[in-house]
Amino acid sequence: MMNAQLVGLSREVALRRELDVIANNLANMNTTGFQAERVAFEDYLMPRAEASAFQHRDHDVAFVQDWATYRDTQPGAREMTGNELDIALSPGGYLTVETPQGIRYTRDGALQINDQGQLVTHSGHPVISLGGTPILFTPADSDITIGGSGQITTNAGGRGTLQLVSFPSEQALEKVGANLFAAPEAADPDPSVRLTQGVLETSNVQPVREMSRMVEVQRAYEMQSNMMRQSDQMRQEAIRLLGRLS
Amino acid sequence: MQALYIASTGMMAQETNVEVISNNIANMRTAGFKKQRAEFQDLLYQNLRRVGAETSEQGTILPSGVQIGSGVMTAATPRIMSQGSIQPTDKELDMAISGDGFFQIQLPDGGTAYTRAGTFERDATGTLVTADGFTVEPGITIPNNARGLAIGVDGTVTAVLGTGGTATTIGQVELARFINQSGLQAIGDNLFMETASSGAPVTGNPGEEGFGSVRQGYIELANVNSVTEISDLIAAQRAYEMNARVVRAADEMLSNTSQMMR
Numbered sequence: 001m002m003n004a005q006l007v008g009l010s011r012e013v014a015l016r017r018e019l020d021v022i023a024n025n026l027a028n029m030n031t032t033g034f035q036a037e038r039v040a041f042e043d044y045l046m047p048r049a050e051a052s053a054f055q056h057r058d059h060d061v062a063f064v065q066d067w068a069t070y071r072d073t074q075p076g077a078r079e080m081t082g083n084e085l086d087i088a089l090s091p092g093g094y095l096t097v098e099t100p101q102g103i104r105y106t107r108d109g110a111l112q113i114n115d116q117g118q119l120v121t122h123s124g125h126p127v128i129s130l131g132g133t134p135i136l137f138t139p140a141d142s143d144i145t146i147g148g149s150g151q152i153t154t155n156a157g158g159r160g161t162l163q164l165v166s167f168p169s170e171q172a173l174e175k176v177g178a179n180l181f182a183a184p185e186a187a188d189p190d191p192s193v194r195l196t197q198g199v200l201e202t203s204n205v206q207p208v209r210e211m212s213r214m215v216e217v218q219r220a221y222e223m224q225s226n227m228m229r230q231s232d233q234m235r236q237e238a239i240r241l242l243g244r245l246s
Numbered sequence: 247m248q249a250l251y252i253a254s255t256g257m258m259a260q261e262t263n264v265e266v267i268s269n270n271i272a273n274m275r276t277a278g279f280k281k282q283r284a285e286f287q288d289l290l291y292q293n294l295r296r297v298g299a300e301t302s303e304q305g306t307i308l309p310s311g312v313q314i315g316s317g318v319m320t321a322a323t324p325r326i327m328s329q330g331s332i333q334p335t336d337k338e339l340d341m342a343i344s345g346d347g348f349f350q351i352q353l354p355d356g357g358t359a360y361t362r363a364g365t366f367e368r369d370a371t372g373t374l375v376t377a378d379g380f381t382v383e384p385g386i387t388i389p390n391n392a393r394g395l396a397i398g399v400d401g402t403v404t405a406v407l408g409t410g411g412t413a414t415t416i417g418q419v420e421l422a423r424f425i426n427q428s429g430l431q432a433i434g435d436n437l438f439m440e441t442a443s444s445g446a447p448v449t450g451n452p453g454e455e456g457f458g459s460v461r462q463g464y465i466e467l468a469n470v471n472s473v474t475e476i477s478d479l480i481a482a483q484r485a486y487e488m489n490a491r492v493v494r495a496a497d498e499m500l501s502n503t504s505q506m507m508r
Contacts, residue, residue, distance in 0.1 A: 024315035027256025
């Protein structure tokens with residue numbers, strides 16, 4: 001009887017976390033280059049509940065556990081902005097960004113130029129070139145063109161090539177906020193990654209899907225708490241009936 | 247229940263988004279206005295199961311962990327410094343910059359501001375001033391007897407003085423450029439100020455390397471595209487609604503929890 005409550009509790013905790021993930025997806029509906037997350041659940045068998053000593057073997061008690069959040073790596077919709085410093089990367093491609101914490105990767109291609117003429121993300125971290133150095137512009141540069149594989153040219157000549165990378169397992173990347181990802185090990189430049197200038201990749205969150213999942217989570221939670229209430233009532237009833245002296 | 251707070255960050259971000267869009271729409275007919283765009287970024291993540299953690303003594307690792315985000319924030323509202331369309335006005339002191347650069351304006355307090363709005367006038371002394379009466383730098387004085395005022399694409403201001411038929415140069419329009427134009431700070435009245443992130447101004451004559459050229463008798467309209475703004479507004483409004491819906495769902499779940507106790 002106690003198990004019904006505890007299994008229910010594990011489900012409720014998992015559902016709450018799932019709602020957190022949905023809320024985060026919906027909050028980032030307009031975040032450039034954001035990848036939606038999904039929760040994967042798995043059952044967790046509790047070995048002690050296995051009472052194989054009985055004649056009829058008990059059922060295993062399975063608890064719910066949120067086993068992983070994984071990212072939906074499908075590309076988001078492309079939005080034409082016409083801005084020369086906006087770029088969208090092909091699926092699986094990432095820009096390399098230098099931060100005080102080390103090398104990070106991003107799919108957010110809304111770039112800017114800072115006061116030193118470096119090409120930076122909107123948090124001000126420099127985007128690095130193939131040589132590992134930031135890309136520098138001079139005040140006289142205009143008409144910036146970024147080619148399909150990251151070569152940057154201005155009216156005054158070449159300014160380097162963006163370091164575009166890809167990963168054998170994109171799921172191994174860890175989100176660190178500010179649209180950045182940390183990788184377990186440094187990635188090698190991948191010449192197959194392409195980009196388009198003047199276009200941004202919007203967040204790949206599909207609002208319809210998130211809303212329906214949210215309704216589902218909410219109802220599941222409601223059912224779960226009803227069930228827990230009923231099992232509580234059963235227990236109360238049992239105490240009342242069995243405890244009565246005849 | 248974090249969802250409540252996560253959704254509220256989403257609502258706040260969309261509120262900012264609507265503010266930025268409405269300012270763009272309000273300034274649709276402002277000469278030299280450059281539209282802004284709200285950029286968002288995700289907040290920190292909470293690692294409940296860290297990706298890459300070892301799951302056995304044989305060194306197997308988690309291919310992906312459990313990461314719960316904590317919402318969204320507005321990262322920046324950069325200005326999109328693209329060229330606005332150029333409209334003929336037939337007014338001889340109207341100037342539009344086609345390409346990069348800003349007109350330099352001297353503020354009453356002595357500082358210098360920068361603008362793309364070339365709707366200039368002449369004051370009582372013949373000095374070229376903005377619609378607010380601030381002097382254009384370097385100062386250009388148009389004598390009383392000047393006729394046939396012409397401003398070349400390179401910014402040379404010429405006029406026919408007195409009775410003769412030959413034009414004399416009476417001034418030169420200069421432009422200023424910044425390495426990071428988006429880093430300029432808007433102070434209203436179509437003016438921008440230099441900041442640490444814009445870098446120092448580089449001045450030069452129109453038409454020189456990297457500078458745009460000046461067109462007399464035209465003004466540059468705002469670079470706001472009404473269709474894009476309206477569709478962004480619709481998207482922002484719906485996003486706000488959905489985040490509000492998450493708040494309600496979280497609220498109902500909490501109320502279910504509280505009903506479990508009697």
